């Protein structure tokens with residue numbers, strides 16, 4: 526089973542939910558898909574390293590000796606990464622998705638591919654928890670290939686919990702698509718509600734079952750609860766506003782270890798997710 530944990534915006538407690546659920550889940554894989562700012566390792570602190578896998582894109586390389594400057598490659602490029610200017614073919618590397626369409630259409634066979642490393646995936650273990658972490662190199666604009674690689678390393682025989690990047694943009698879609706269930710984390714405030722509605726729209730479009738965890742549930746208003754009732758989206762759990770939780774998180778601690786009376790709460794989220802994703 527693949528469970529994605531997402532939120533419409535940052536700072537709602539998404540990583541709190543993902544890391545603590547993983548810590549009570551037994552044998553499980555936790556995948557940090559926030560490749561631009563991975564932080565799950567700060568909480569999980571893996572003690573065994575399984576490996577580091579580079580992530581590369583195949584960028585086109587033009588053989589000027591063969592190129593006739595016909596412009597077919599630039600026409601074929603959906604991402605506007607190529608431009609033919611007179612006797613020159615210009616590549617805008619930061620726009621290139623490495624899709625290979627340009628080399629496919631080149632009638633002269635003038636385009637070969639060269640790998641460019643854009644990030645890496647680190648795999649480690651802590652007890653029965655396997656951590657897979659995508660890391661995008663600084664300055665690289667495209668986290669999605671790193672996320673795809675991290676997800677490709679999931680062992681399908683074990684449960685996987687994906688910690689998505691914040692927001693609802695392409696890297697979040699890349700993370701959530703293909704999941705069996707999406708757990709959305711939000712807060713009971715007008716901002717939380719607004720961002721939740723965007724996230725719900727995204728998950729609906731992907732056709733994935735979902736539920737919501739309300740963090741800092743005893744502050745704010747009733748707007749999120751009323752919205753969930755209206756949309757018939759299950760409320761999986763309410764995490765109270767407890768300064769001890771913030772204190773543990775700020776030190777990179779796990780709430781289920783340092784405040785063990787919360788173990789039941791995170792276990793109950795997992796149980797509900799399993800029931801709902803199997804149609805119960």
Ligand code: SF4
Pocket residue numbers: 587591592593594595596597598599609614630631632633634635636
């Ligand atoms: S399609 Fe091939 S020959 Fe035509 S401009 Fe591009 S690289 Fe040159």
Ligand code: SF4
Pocket residue numbers: 583584585601602603604605606607620621622623624625626627628
């Ligand atoms: S590999 Fe794809 S994205 Fe990159 S330049 Fe070629 S067609 Fe464009």
